[in-house]
Amino acid sequence: MEAVDNKVFAYTAKKVYELKCKLYEFEMLYENRRFFRCSKSFVINLMKIGSVRPILNGRFSATLFNGEEVIISRQYVPELKKRLLGEDI
Amino acid sequence: MSLKAFLKKCLMEYFIITTCVTAAIAILGLSLDPAAKFGYEAYFSPLVFGLISLVPSFITYSRKELSFRQALVRKVLHIVVLEAMLIGFGFWAGILHGAADASFFGVAVFIVYLAVNLISWQFDKKDAGEINKTLKSLQGRS
Numbered sequence: 001m002e003a004v005d006n007k008v009f010a011y012t013a014k015k016v017y018e019l020k021c022k023l024y025e026f027e028m029l030y031e032n033r034r035f036f037r038c039s040k041s042f043v044i045n046l047m048k049i050g051s052v053r054p055i056l057n058g059r060f061s062a063t064l065f066n067g068e069e070v071i072i073s074r075q076y077v078p079e080l081k082k083r084l085l086g087e088d089i
Numbered sequence: 090m091s092l093k094a095f096l097k098k099c100l101m102e103y104f105i106i107t108t109c110v111t112a113a114i115a116i117l118g119l120s121l122d123p124a125a126k127f128g129y130e131a132y133f134s135p136l137v138f139g140l141i142s143l144v145p146s147f148i149t150y151s152r153k154e155l156s157f158r159q160a161l162v163r164k165v166l167h168i169v170v171l172e173a174m175l176i177g178f179g180f181w182a183g184i185l186h187g188a189a190d191a192s193f194f195g196v197a198v199f200i201v202y203l204a205v206n207l208i209s210w211q212f213d214k215k216d217a218g219e220i221n222k223t224l225k226s227l228q229g230r231s
Contacts, residue, residue: 034227039154047228052220054213057149057160058098060220073154075094077216084223 001026001035001043013066036083038062038072046083095150099143105208107139109201117197141178142201145170172198 001010003023010017019026027037034046048064052072055061060072072080114135118125148167155163175198179185185194 041154046224049224051224052217054210054217056157056164057155058209058213059160060213060217071154074098075091080220081216084220084227 003041036076036080038070038076038080040073042070044070091152092150099146102146102205102209103139103143105205106142106201107135109204110138110142111135113197113201117193138175138178141174142171145174168199168202171202 008019008023035043037043050063050065052060052062058074062070149163176191
């Protein structure tokens, strides 16, 4: 999910949808469904992340299974670790 | 990044910088002037250099998300300002006396800068490894 110009778009494998809700509303509704806020503009599906790697300035880059790269802001990295370690594995 | 998170990052970097500066002073001192003797006030110099080194870090701070190019530009600006401040301080404190001293000192500063960034990178790589391992388990991948 990406917030651009006060609009929120959801990207699936083949389509793009515009959502009526705000990004933070989506984040609150679906945080238990393995969606994670990785920056001010993005919410990503943890099940679609292939790998993460560190990049410049303490941020991380998440590579999704479809090849897309999404930046994880440094402030959200501890939250990501907390979410993953708290998940039922 | 919030200011609080940035200041916390700066505090961690301060200790890494101070340790690297102490090591650099020891190595340079042993190479260039092994017979030198210092009083207790010499123990303050890594702490002071560490603090001066931290001030230019505010160049890299931004509440808004920076693009890769913006982050890179700020990083380059950071090292330039850092070198200028430390060399300036070196001349002001009477530690440096000419171009040769300044050049050598500048290279030492750059090496410490690389070491600090490398150590931070290693911590981040370790975090990334843990995250990737947990993601694989979560997703049921081997």
